[in-house]
Amino acid sequence: MLNNDVYKALSDENRRRILDILHEKDHTAGEIADQFTMSKAGISQHLNILKQAELVYAKKQGQYVLYSLNTSVFQEVVRWLMKFNKEE
Amino acid sequence: MLNNDVYKALSDENRRRILDILHEKDHTAGEIADQFTMSKAGISQHLNILKQAELVYAKKQGQYVLYSLNTSVFQEVVRWLMKFNKEE
């Protein structure tokens, strides 16, 4: 079964907004932080929670860290939720 | 957009287990509580969170309260998650 961390990660509005931003295209940590009023440290902590849940990848590029979506984990959540809508 | 309460409701392991139990068939509050080691009051509070999130219905039947799934809200969560997997 799917990790509790994934659902916990998705339960925060700011983290879901980060996922929406990354859905558009890959972004560095700073580019993401620029779209929030929250401190960069706060965003970094949210990114870490998303990374732990394997919802995003982080790749160091020089002095930047480029974040991108890991779409495969979303499929697992969808699979669990789908069963409540269809007969199996 | 979908209510934050829904994601918050889904973020707890015990609440997801309650949803799995209700997916099987409708249950009274007591029948649900019997499947947990937690107090009945604790389960009642979880049921209330699921009800606020409109993930379940509650219907009083005599001295019992019968809980059942409200499948329509799941579809909204699935819709949000699906976009991370497919090109739109």
Next chain:
DNA sequence: TAAGTATTTAAGTAATTACTTAAATATAAA
């Protein structure tokens, strides 16, 4: 009506969460 059963509400608490600012680390550029 009194007693029993089912459920919720209230009040309290320990643990967790979401932030903050300051300091640390890593890389780049002057």
Next chain:
DNA sequence: TTTATATTTAAGTAATTACTTAAATACTTA
């Protein structure tokens, strides 16, 4: 090298969460 930029880590804190037990409410049955 020093200074600037990007990001993370650490430490502290206020708010929220997930429970508990005890009391309240609602219904049923003797």
